[in-house]
Each structure stands twice: as structure tokens, then as C-alpha cells.
Amino acid sequence: MKKKEVGLTVFGVLVSILLTFGLSWAQNPPTLLVVVRASDDSLWKMTCDEVGCTPFASFPGMFRYQPTVTWDEATQEWVVVGTAADNSIWMATFNKQGVFNNDWHALPGSTPSPAGLAGGTPKGVTRTVTCPAQSLQAAVDAARKGDIINVTGTCSENVTIGFGKIDLTLDGQNSATINGPSSSIPTLIVKGTNVVIQNFEITGGAVGINILRGAMGVIDHNNIHNAVGGGILIDQSSFAAIKNNNIHDNPANGIVVSENSTARIGVYSNGDTSASPNTIQNNGNWGIAIIRTSNARIVGNTISGNTYAGILVTRGSQADIDGNLINSNGTHGIQVSESSSIDLGEDNPVNFWGQPNTTTVNNLGYGILCNLGGCVRGHLGSSNQINGALGQTSINATCPNSLVTP
Numbered sequence: 001m002k003k004k005e006v007g008l009t010v011f012g013v014l015v016s017i018l019l020t021f022g023l024s025w026a027q028n029p030p031t032l033l034v035v036v037r038a039s040d041d042s043l044w045k046m047t048c049d050e051v052g053c054t055p056f057a058s059f060p061g062m063f064r065y066q067p068t069v070t071w072d073e074a075t076q077e078w079v080v081v082g083t084a085a086d087n088s089i090w091m092a093t094f095n096k097q098g099v100f101n102n103d104w105h106a107l108p109g110s111t112p113s114p115a116g117l118a119g120g121t122p123k124g125v126t127r128t129v130t131c132p133a134q135s136l137q138a139a140v141d142a143a144r145k146g147d148i149i150n151v152t153g154t155c156s157e158n159v160t161i162g163f164g165k166i167d168l169t170l171d172g173q174n175s176a177t178i179n180g181p182s183s184s185i186p187t188l189i190v191k192g193t194n195v196v197i198q199n200f201e202i203t204g205g206a207v208g209i210n211i212l213r214g215a216m217g218v219i220d221h222n223n224i225h226n227a228v229g230g231g232i233l234i235d236q237s238s239f240a241a242i243k244n245n246n247i248h249d250n251p252a253n254g255i256v257v258s259e260n261s262t263a264r265i266g267v268y269s270n271g272d273t274s275a276s277p278n279t280i281q282n283n284g285n286w287g288i289a290i291i292r293t294s295n296a297r298i299v300g301n302t303i304s305g306n307t308y309a310g311i312l313v314t315r316g317s318q319a320d321i322d323g324n325l326i327n328s329n330g331t332h333g334i335q336v337s338e339s340s341s342i343d344l345g346e347d348n349p350v351n352f353w354g355q356p357n358t359t360t361v362n363n364l365g366y367g368i369l370c371n372l373g374g375c376v377r378g379h380l381g382s383s384n385q386i387n388g389a390l391g392q393t394s395i396n397a398t399c400p401n402s403l404v405t406p
Contacts, residue, residue, distance in 0.1 A: 033078050033098050035067045041085070043067065047098035059100040061092070065114035081107070083115045124148075131155035131176065143168050151176040151200070158182050158189075158205055163213075165192030172200030174221075180205025183228045190217045197222065204228075208250070212236045218243075218268070220276075225249045231283065234294075235259045241268045243276035247283070254283040254306060257294045257317075266299040266324075275300025275323060275352055282306065287329060290317045290340075297322075300352065304328050309335040310363065313342055313374070320345070323355035326386055332365040333357075333386045336374035336399075344378025344403070356381025363388040370399035377402040 032048040041062040047054050063082035072079050078094040087110040093101045107115075124146030129139045131153035139149050140161055148169045154177040161168065172178070178200055180187030187205030188197060191213050198220040202208045208227035211217045213236045221244045224231040230253040234240045240257075241264045247254045257263040265288060266275050277300040280287045287306035290296045293316040302325045303310040310329040313319045313336045320343045326333040334357075336342045345354030356379055359367060367386040370376050376395065380403055385392060395401045 031096070031098065033069060033071075033094060035069050035080050037063050037066055037082075043082075045094070045098065045100065054098075060102060061090070061104060063090075068115060077101075081115045083111055083113070086110075087112050089115045126150060128152075129155075131157075136170075136178065140165070140168070140170075151178075153177075154179060156181050158185050158187055160189040161192045161195050163191045165195060167194045168192060169196040169198070170200070171196075171198050172222075174199045177201040177203065179203045180208075180227070182206075186210035186229075186233070187227060191215050192217075194218075196220065201225075202227070207231070207233045208247075209233070210235070211238045211240050214238055216240070220244050222246075226251075228252070230254065230256055230285070231280075232256070233258070234261045234263050237261060239263070242266070242278060243268055245278045247278060247280045249282050251284040253285045253289050254280040254287045254303075256286075256289045256291065257296050258289075258292045259294065260292070261294045263290075263294075263296040264299075265296055266301045267297060273351070277301045280304075280306070280310075286310075286312045288312070289314075290319050291315045293317060295319065299323055300355075301325070302327075304361075306330060309333065309365075309369075311335070313340045314338045316340060318342070321357060322349075323352060324357045326357055326359055326363065326367075327361040329363045330365075331363070332369040333359060333363040333367045333388055335369045336376060337370065337372040339373050341375035341377070342368075344376075344380065346379065354379075357386045358384040359387040360384060364390075366390050366394040367392045368403070369394045370401070371396040373398045375400045379403070380405045 034046045036044045043061045044056045044058050046056045064085050065083050067080050067082040069080045076096050081091045089107040090104050091107055092104045126148045127139050129136050129151045136155045137157055137159050145166045150171050156179050158180040178187055183206055186207040187202055188209045190211040193216050195217040201223045203226045205227050206229040208224040208231045210233045216239045218241045224247045227250050231247040231250045232255045235258040238261045266277050279302045282305045284307050286308045287303040287310045289312040291314050295318045297320045300323045304327040307330040309332045310326045311334045315338050317340045322345045349355050366388040
């Protein structure tokens with residue numbers, strides 16, 4: 001008889017004498033652990049993956065009834081629970097490869113019945129990643145809804161947070177760095193929902209952070225610089241709240257909101273009672289660009305030293321622009337064009353919303369330039385009005401203009 005046939009015969013005999021069994025799939029990696037009780041109360045285990053199964057092997061312990069097995073996502077272990085001959089309840093674990101840890105310990109209580117163990121996937125656990133010894137991408141792939149990933153060290157990875165990732169937080173704890181080694185893709189790609197990226201230094205990549213394809217995210221307290229294509233890109237019908245960041249020295253733009261997307265820049269929501277300002281400076285193109293039928297509320301930021309305009313609003317887009325310090329940008333403070341509009345607030349604001357924008361060091365062009373069918377409205381403020389070396393405003397005849405000074 002061939003060896004394979006012998007193995008199958010032995011397997012069939014062993015299964016035929018097994019009275020009961022427990023099994024569980026690990027969430028990551030996709031491995032099946034089978035734990036069985038034989039007729040003499042001894043315990044046996046087998047693991048299976050996408051390729052095949054190991055032979056059954058005995059491991060220490062004896063149960064009166066069938067065992068129960070489940071996968072613990074938080075500890076990345078299997079847990080087995082069962083009832084011994086004296087009705088005491090015992091628990092032990094296997095590692096993710098299915099190796100028994102031989103850590104039996106008694107649980108409080110006793111039962112004359114089989115012991116139960118709740119299955120399911122825990123939500124909202126805190127994971128820790130230490131780069132470069134551990135992979136941030138692997139932790140993101142394993143994460144479940146509500147998880148927090150605390151990161152330390154320098155992660156030299158281009159990381160993708162894919163569709164289906166919900167309520168996930170990546171926290172650099174004000175010490176971690178993510179450096180995208182490939183300049184052809186973003187350092188961080190976000191396709192999930194309610195993803196928070198906070199307290200990192202983010203460098204490299206085609207873009208520092210790209211939120212796209214209907215994703216939603218919060219970008220908070222990060223230092224984003226030296227990304228080839230710009231600091232932050234929000235595009236393809238996505239939403240982001242961008243607050244408390246330093247976005248600087250990117251060869252292209254600081255922030256781009258594009259393709260029917262929405263951003264809150266310097267605020268989180270309309271219910272905020274104060275601004276959470278970003279510093280957006282010394283970027284190689286525009287400081288902030290709102291383009292291609294997108295919209296933004298831009299509140300309380302410092303926007304300075306960028307090669308082109310501090311804020312560009314164009315191609316059918318709209319922006320509310322309040323309370324920003326807009327200084328020494330290479331062309332204009334604000335530029336609006338091509339069927340787009342800006343609103344600088346009301347005449348008598350009662351809170352931080354609607355406060356005038358200011359300039360203390362002139363922009364090199366105009367404070368506000370409007371052409372090609374743009375629209376400007378709102379108040380300029382009574383002192384330190386937004387300004388430029390060529391003058392405060394240049395409003396083309398194609399631009400409806402209702403700017404006022406209170």
C-alpha cells in the first residue's frame with residue numbers, strides 16, 4: 001500500500017474513534033486549528049492552512065467533554081477551554097502557528113457540563129508596532145474596527161489603509177516616522193472610513209498622505225515634509241479634517257483638495273469653538289489648492305512662503321476662508337478663477353468663524369487676485385488686511401465682487 005494511502009487510513013481510523021472536537025479559524029494568518037477529544041479523554045490537535053493539514057498529534061491534558069476553541073485577535077493566540085473529570089474548568093493557549101503553549105491553568109468555578117467559550121472578533125483593541133523590526137502594513141492589514149495602532153521607530157514603508165478599514169487610528173505618539181521609500185506612490189494611502197492619522201513625522205513618497213475613492217479621514221498633529229508630489233492630497237469624492245499639522249518644504253503643493261472632495265483645514269467640524277491651526281509654508285507650488293468642483297473651509301491657519309499663491313481656488317470650486325495669516329507667498333495671497341468662489345466671512349463676526357484674514361508681510365503679488373470668472377465676497381477686516389506688494393486686490397471685470405471693509 002502506498003504511503004499516502006496508509007496515511008489516509010490512519011487518519012480515518014483516528015477520526016472514527018474521536019467522540020467530540022473543537023475548531024477555530026485564526027483571523028490572521030488564515031489557519032484552522034482543530035482540537036479533539038478521543039475515547040480515552042486524551043486531547044489531539046491538527047492545523048490546516050490553504051495548502052493542507054498536519055497529522056493529528058496529542059498534547060498534554062484530558063477532558064471529560066469536548067473542548068471549545070476560539071481565536072483571540074487581541075493576543076493573536078488560540079484559546080482552548082474544557083471540563084476535566086472532576087468538573088473543574090481549565091484553559092490553555094496555542095500560538096498562531098498552532099504550537100501548544102502548555103500553559104494550562106484552572107478557571108474559577110466548576111460544571112458537570114461542557115465548558116463554553118465565546119467566539120467572535122474583538123473590536124477596539126490597541127496594537128503596538130515597533131519599526132523597523134515590525135511591519136506597520138502588517139498591523140494595518142490585521143486591524144479590526146475601532147483598533148488603535150501605536151507606532152514607535154522609523155517605518156520605511158509605503159502603507160495602504162484599504163477599503164473596509166473603519167474607525168482605525170494610527171498614532172505616532174509624537175516620535176514615530178513613516179518614510180515612503182517609493183516616490184511613485186503615496187507614503188500613506190487611505191481608502192477606509194473614519195481613519196485617524198496623528199502624531200507622526202511623514203516624509204517621502206509621491207504624496208505624504210492621499211485620502212481617495214470616497215474615503216474619510218482625520219489628519220492631526222503631523223509633521224509632513226519632503227514628499228515629492230505634495231504634503232496632502234484629498235481626491236475622488238473624499239473628505240478630510242486637517243488640523244494642527246506642520247506641512248512644509250514639499251517640492252509641490254502643501255494641500256490639494258480635488259475631484260469633488262471636501263476638506264476642513266484648521267477645523268474639525270462646524271461645531272468647533274476654536275480653530276486647530278495648521279502651518280503650511282515653504283512648499284514648491286501652492287500652499288492650498290481647492291480644485292475640480294471641490295470645497296473647503298480654511299480657518300485659522302498660517303500660510304506663508306509658498307512659491308505660488310497661498311490659497312488657490314479654481315475649476316468650479318468654493319472655499320470659506322476665515323482668520324488665516326497669509327504672508328509672503330510667491331505670487332498672491334489668494335487666487336480665485338474659473339467659475340469658482342471664495343467667501344471671506346461676514347461684516348461682524350461673533351466668534352472665530354468669519355474672522356478676517358490678515359497679512360503682516362506682503363505677498364509678492366496681490367493680496368487677492370480674481371480672474372476668469374471667479375467670484376469674491378465677504379469682509380476684508382479693518383486692520384492688517386490681506387495684502388500684497390502689487391496691491392490689496394486685483395478683481396477682473398469677469399469676477400462678481402462684493403468685498404467690503406467694515
